[in-house]
Amino acid sequence: MHAVPASRPVDKAPARVRRMFDQISPRYDLLNHLLSLNSDVLWRQRAAAKLAGARRVLDVCSGTGDLAFEIRRQWGAEVVGVDFSLRMLEVAALKARRRLPAGAVRFQQGDALLLPYRDGVFDACTVAFGIRNVVDTGGGLREMSRVLRRGGRAVILEFTLPENSLLRRGYLLYFGHVLPRVGRMIARAEIDAYRYLPDSVSRWPRPEDLKSLMLASGFTRVDYELVFGGVAAIHVGHKD
Ligand SMILES: C[S@@+](CC[C@H](N)C(=O)[O-])C[C@H]1O[C@@H](n2cnc3c(N)ncnc32)[C@H](O)[C@@H]1O
Numbered sequence: 619m620h621a622v623p624a625s626r627p628v629d630k631a632p633a634r635v636r637r638m639f640d641q642i643s644p645r646y647d648l649l650n651h652l653l654s655l656n657s658d659v660l661w662r663q664r665a666a667a668k669l670a671g672a673r674r675v676l677d678v679c680s681g682t683g684d685l686a687f688e689i690r691r692q693w694g695a696e697v698v699g700v701d702f703s704l705r706m707l708e709v710a711a712l713k714a715r716r717r718l719p720a721g722a723v724r725f726q727q728g729d730a731l732l733l734p735y736r737d738g739v740f741d742a743c744t745v746a747f748g749i750r751n752v753v754d755t756g757g758g759l760r761e762m763s764r765v766l767r768r769g770g771r772a773v774i775l776e777f778t779l780p781e782n783s784l785l786r787r788g789y790l791l792y793f794g795h796v797l798p799r800v801g802r803m804i805a806r807a808e809i810d811a812y813r814y815l816p817d818s819v820s821r822w823p824r825p826e827d828l829k830s831l832m833l834a835s836g837f838t839r840v841d842y843e844l845v846f847g848g849v850a851a852i853h854v855g856h857k858d
Contacts, residue, residue, distance in 0.1 A: 628818045630753040632729070636703050638814065639681065641807035643705035647682050649804055649812075653797055657846065662688045662746055664845055665775040665852050669693055672742035676700065676765060678730050678758070679748020683710030685775070686723050689744065700728040701748075730758045738767040746775040750822050756835050763836030763857055772837065772855040776828070777819045780848035789849060793819065825851040 642649070650658045666688040669675060672695055677686040680699025690697050701707050707725045714723050728734045730745075730752050743762040752758040762772045780786045793816040801812020823831060828851070829840045837855030844851050 628814065628821055630751060630818070632702070632731075632753055634809065635751050635753075638807065638809040638811045639701075639703040640705040641809060642805045642811050643682070643703065643709050645805050646706065646709070647684070649801055650684075652804070653800060653812075658684075661775055661846065661850055663692075665744065665746060665773050666692045668771075668773045668852065668854055669695070669742050669744070672771075674698075674740050675742045675744060676733070676735065676740045676762075678733070678743060678745040678762060679751065680710060680725060681706045681748070683707075683713055683723065683725060685744055685746040686710070686725075687713070687717065690718065690723050695741075697723045699723060699725045700730070700733065701725070702727060702729050731761060733761045733765050735765045737764050738770075740765050741767060741770050743770070743772040744774075745772075747777065749774060750776055750818050755823075756831060759832055759835035759837070759855075763855070766857045768857060770857050772832075772853075772857075774828070774832075774851075774853040774855070776822065776851060776853075778822070778825055778844065778848060778851045779820065782848065785847055785849075790816075790820070825853070828853055 662685045669689055675689050675695045675697045677697060677699045680686050680701045683699050686697045686699040689695055699710060704727055707727060710725045731754060743766055749758050780789055798812045805811055825842050829842055832840045832855045838858040839856040840853060842851050842853040
C-alpha cells in the first residue's frame, strides 16, 4: 500500500456503499465529468479498447453505465451491466433508453461478491472505478474470474497514486482538498462520498500488488499499464 497521509479508516460496509451511491446517483455523471475535467471519458475509452473480439461482456459495478455504453459503441458486443445500487442503475437504464435500441445494453441489480451468472458465460468482464468499493477485493476478483470462459479476460480501470513525487503531491492536494469541497457542494448527500473517494484511493493496492492479488484470484496472466501520468491503471487479467 502507499504510504500517504490517510489516517481515516475506510468504511466499505456494503449497505453504506450502496446508500452512498444511491444518494449521489442524480449528480454522479456531472461530478465525474467536472472533477476529472471530462478525462473520465478518455479513460473508459482506453479500457474498452482492450476488449477486441469479445462478444459477451459483463460490466461489474456498472453504475450509470458509461463503460458498458462505450464497450457497445466500440465493439457492438452484447453487454450486461450489473450493480447493487438501484438508483445508479435507474440512471443507466434511462440513458440506455435514450441512446440505444431496446436490449442493446441491459442492466441488472446484483452483488459483485455473488454475481447472478453461471460459470464461464462471458468472454470478458470489466470494472471501472468499482472494485475499490467492494468490501472483499479478492472475493470480487474471484467472482469475475468465475463467470469468464477459458480464454476470457477481465479489464480493470482504477485510480492509483502517481509514483512521481511531484505529481503525487499535486494529485493528493487536488484529491484531498479540492475534490471533497466541490463534491460536497454539488452532491449534497448525507454520506460524504467525495471524502470517501480520496480515502479509498489512497489505501488502494499499488498496481503491482493488485496484479499479485489478481494472480491469486483465478487469473493466469496479468498485464497492466499506467495511464494519464499514473493517476489510473488498467489491468488486464487473462483466464487461460
Ligand atoms: C464509482 S462507481 C463506478 C460506476 C461506473 N463503473 C463508472 O465507471 O462510472 C462504483 C459503483 O460500484 C457499485 N458497487 C460497489 N460495491 C458493489 C458490490 N459489492 N456489488 C455491486 N456493485 C457495487 C456502486 O453501487 C457504484 O455504482
